[in-house]
Amino acid sequence: MPAAPDFPPAPDRVAVRRALISVSDKTGLVEAARALADMGVELVSTGGTKAAIAAAGLAVKDVADLTGFPEMMDGRVKTLHPVVHGGLLGVRDAPEHRKAMDAHGIGAIDLVYVNLYPFEATVAKGGDFAACVENIDIGGPAMIRSAAKNHGYVAVCTEPADLEEVLAALKADGATALDLRKRLAARAYARTAAYDAAISTWFAGQLGEQAPQRRTISGELVQTMRYGENPHQKAAFYRTSEARVGVANARQFQGKELSYNNINDTDAAFELVAEFEPHAGPVCAIIKHANPCGVASGATMVEAYQRALACDPTSAFGGIVALNRTLDAATATEILKLFTEVVIAPDADEDAVALFRKKKNVRLLTTGGLPDPLAPGETFKSVAGGFLVQSRDDSRLTAADLKVVTRRAPMPEEVRDMLFAFTVAKHVKSNAIVYAREGQTLGIGAGQMNRKDSARIAALRAADFGLDLKGSACASEAFFPFPDGLIQAAEAGCTAVIQPGGSIGDDKVIEAADAHGVAMVFTGLRVFRH
Template sequence: MTDSRPIRRALLSVSDKTGLVELGQALSTRGVELLSTGGTATALRDAGLDVIDVAEVTGFPEMMDGRVKTLHPMVHGGLLALRDNPAHQAAMEQHRIGEIDLLVVNLYPFEATVAAGADYDTCIENIDIGGPAMIRAAAKNHAFVSVVVDTQDYNALLADMDQNNGGTSAEFRRQLAQTAYARTASYDAAVSTWMADAIGATTPRRRAIKGTLAQTLRYGENPHQQAAFYTDGSDRPGVATATQHQGKDLSYNNINDTDAAFELVSEFAPETGPACAIIKHANPCGVARGTSLKQAYQRAFDCDRTSAFGGIIALNQPLDKETAEEITGIFTEVVIAPDADADARAVFAAKKNLRLLTTGGLADPRAAALTVRQVSGGFLVQDKDTGFVTSDDLKVVTKRAPTEQELVDLMFAWTVAKHVKSNAIIYVKDGATVGVGAGQMSRVDSTRIAARKAVDMADALGLAAPLTQGSVVASDAFFPFADGLVTAAEAGATALIQPGGSMRDDEVIAAADEAGLAMIFTGMRHFRH
């Protein structure tokens, strides 16, 4: 590949005008001739720059509401011609096609249009055609042509030109070309994903995934793994859109766990009272409501103080000073909340390794979305688990119905179970988890582990009995045998909630009746792997 290539003629056509005038001025002072279209040309002229309209170059005016302006041999010939190919050079001379050495294009704001809730026809009108065509042409010919699609690359372009006597280096052009192809791929992915949704294609034959680099990570789950964090353009409140106020950059595991914590706490609307979730390795080790945010944190912490060390804390209301002071009692990796007042931020400022993130609101647990998981040779796509049940969906299957307080706790436990890795068992008492069993190969093991943790915490807190005494239990899927239910009863549980649907439901119900337990079926499963 040819190394440094001079830039004498540039075509600028941008939707996002950020930095446009400054770039145009910088190119002009370096002796670069400027070609442009529509609003871009107007903005450059208004800044006092000499600009040649593309219409003058092509001999055709912009037409069809701007749909046709750059789709012309005078443009694409200037972008695609191989400068070292005599036949190409002869064709350019014969047809009076001028070389275009630099293309600066950013595309119609399709993603923003969709995010704004525009109707179908408006979204269609915001699908760029000429822009992607020019970008792909320039990127293909990056041996000779520089193509810039992101405003944040303007300064890098000028710096590379200054280092190469007004040209660009081969390495830089390769980088620009890769970014350009990624941008058009991302753009097409946004369009195809939107259209699939618009026409109700739940399993389209082809599916594309898009992402924009948000952060290069020090490493992945382990130090020997490289990693990066990409955002998909969604405005959903959470770790991807949060503002970080202090602390070092989030790690791969921090991001994963913070997302799990915030998605869980978002199940509890602020107006229903304070709630706190503490996450460790993507599983809750404590979730609670309280009369204050401080109390909610304390009750969540008391579920499993050992696991909470070095964990992620998510709150459903703005962080206050009293809660912040309580949190600083142990080492915590990340705290994420809708907001934090000045006093709380001042408390955390003394803990430089503690990351504080604010989101501006909670995520909508009912909002439709897709989840994607890679497997060898492909990826799995499914709807996000937005399932929930109401009291009308519940079926009491035992002789004893749950009391009013048991029912409140059962619904709380069921909400938490949705966010615990399967097999999931959650003991809850008075609006707080008191034992969590997660990710075990058998459901009875999860039941035993959760109860054992409650015994350990009772010893640590100096309680006369574990808090599983008088608790309720949620299971994310049905009990295949009665042994799990019997174990929960032995731990002191008085009521259970589960989906039902086992071949041995009658056996499990009979065991519940024999133990005097109340049990309700939801008819909905919440596997989480």
């Protein structure tokens, strides 16, 4: 490990006399370059960036004029040179550094503005392997890291907003402050870390590595929150580079900022309605504390909402409503009759938006589409000293996947009800029991320590709201370890049960189902969710 040299303290104020600019995204480039030129800053640039600055009639020096080497190898080599990195890394007040800079004709660079090749965007657009590799920036991250390391003298910008801060400081007193340069350096290292994380994650995916030796998660700050799950906890919301439709990329029309719990629940609700294929028609899910309290389909969106609400109107108060179709005025009118925290849908028509504008405390989000429930992806969970990673549960059942294990086979309508109930159960915190009939949940039991209690609570909820379980289907997201849970469901009125199977007690559970005239199928698929 290198020993820390005895450098003089970094100055508080550093005047900017030379700026090196090399950007992939040229938004606002000319305006920024002109502002710097007007302040007497010498501009140095490369390739397309230099051409754009010169085309605006501004004086700009080519990096090749500093290094004595032309750009080569299709632009792969242009800034990787001691004259560039010496100008960035040189500690101007250190005699040995100053001596080396003078001896080799290395001029100081006081400002670096670099944004990187669009690797993440190339991957998101489905670029092939060669295109993605070619969009891995080398010189850019090297310059950013050099400038950030020498933040005692160099201001480094990786985003237009960074450069705006620097320009404001220069206009105010002609120099950058050490505190500003430190903050810019921290952002710069975060940017290169996120960039490298995106590359390593993509490479691991290309190689089919499910568990690479090292794993980095990166995100871009969307929102600093007032608090987390509870008022004494701090929280922030970050967006990853994953191009997945959902709450992270939704448009919010109105209302207060989303809270930590709002975002968590809204994501759960929207992921649930996305499970239902287009032929299922309009589907509504109402979520409270990350668990569904009602899910239903309908001939119209308003009918789907009304049927979902009927499952548990008490719990729906202050909940999250997710729709899989455009929010229309009729549905908006119904939703607004009960206090709701958030409504999320692929789209909303003008009349619906106008109705919501009259209720400033209700947040309306639109996403432009539905997430693909079969798309690959990963989920993360922190633990003390580490984190768990697993692939998303992208499972989907069809009637062909079901194995009848009882003497009585289910009727076609029972199969439809079982598949509906099992789809919902996949999004209920375990142990989960869901009763459903004709595309409507009738009772949901969640979060219990045993399956019998979940079955009993779900039946009690149905009774509380006048919903008859006779002829319903019952879904359990994991196997029944004992007959008691199934018997509880049968006595509540269900006539068909869907469960994964696989318990050592399967034979007794099947025997109990036959004794109660219940048709039961095994899925061979567990969708347990903690």
